[in-house]
Amino acid sequence: MDQKTTVGQFVTLEGAEGAGKSSLLVAIEDWLNDKGLVVTTTREPGGTALGEGLRGLLLDPDLSNVTPIAELAMMFAARAQHVSEVIKPALARGEWVVCDRFTDSSYAYQGSGRGIDASVIAAFERLMIQRFQPDITFLLDVPVDLGLKRAGEVGTPDRFEREQKDFFERVRAGFLDRAQTAPRIHVIDATNALSEVTGLALGHLDRFWQDLGQSNR
Ligand code: TYD
Numbered sequence: 001m002d003q004k005t006t007v008g009q010f011v012t013l014e015g016a017e018g019a020g021k022s023s024l025l026v027a028i029e030d031w032l033n034d035k036g037l038v039v040t041t042t043r044e045p046g047g048t049a050l051g052e053g054l055r056g057l058l059l060d061p062d063l064s065n066v067t068p069i070a071e072l073a074m075m076f077a078a079r080a081q082h083v084s085e086v087i088k089p090a091l092a093r094g095e096w097v098v099c100d101r102f103t104d105s106s107y108a109y110q111g112s113g114r115g116i117d118a119s120v121i122a123a124f125e126r127l128m129i130q131r132f133q134p135d136i137t138f139l140l141d142v143p144v145d146l147g148l149k150r151a152g153e154v155g156t157p158d159r160f161e162r163e164q165k166d167f168f169e170r171v172r173a174g175f176l177d178r179a180q181t182a183p184r185i186h187v188i189d190a191t192n193a194l195s196e197v198t199g200l201a202l203g204h205l206d207r208f209w210q211d212l213g214q215s216n217r
Contacts, residue, residue: 008091015140018150043100051078059158068114112174140190
């Protein structure tokens with residue numbers, strides 16, 4: 001197929017710990033490369049020197065009493081730098097950007113998880129990134145116990161992974177509520193085998209890509 005899109009698209013992956021985002025990110029990158037598209041992959045918090053520095057602080061389990069609003073401000077400081085230094089320039093070059101987590105994570109973790117009002121997060125979103133949004137998002141949904149079990153199998157727990165189960169229940173519910181309000185968010189049942197999760201996501205991506213082709217004709 002020689003269908004081409006000239007405009008880069010911003011794809012984000014969301015979900016709790018242990019949902020399998022990293023594997024899906026690689027599969028999406030391969031799929032887009034096969035279409036001849038240039039892809040930038042990145043992550044949040046992180047993606048720039050400033051962002052990776054802030055990530056080190058945000059995930060540091062020794063920083064035990066970070067206030068929710070300071071945590072939110074650091075997430076958005078990293079994001080503002082990331083959007084202007086990496087994401088927007090790549091899109092402007094016509095590349096696709098695939099990002100592991102973005103603002104939906106702030107609504108789920110700092111909003112639903114930590115209890116910050118959504119209106120406060122929306123204010124940060126306006127001020128720091130001018131409400132810049134993904135074009136398509138995959139939300140990998142897993143029951144909390146299964147996600148924590150999977151995440152616990154890799155490495156020592158970071159500052160978020162040390163939270164209690166009820167925190168992650170609120171985060172999961174927050175993500176699912178948000179998916180109800182934004183048609184760009186596709187919820188994928190990540191209890192399925194990896195191949196099935198990938199297949200479902202790539203099916204949505206293929207339809208999205210076909211629709212772009214239609215509108216460029
Ligand atoms: P990471 O190791 O990337 O988690 P995972 O492998 O589960 O994706 O760590 C990022 C952590 O930061 C994760 O626990 C979620 C959290 N986070 C927020 O709380 N708010 C945000 O806005 C973002 C982007 C991440």
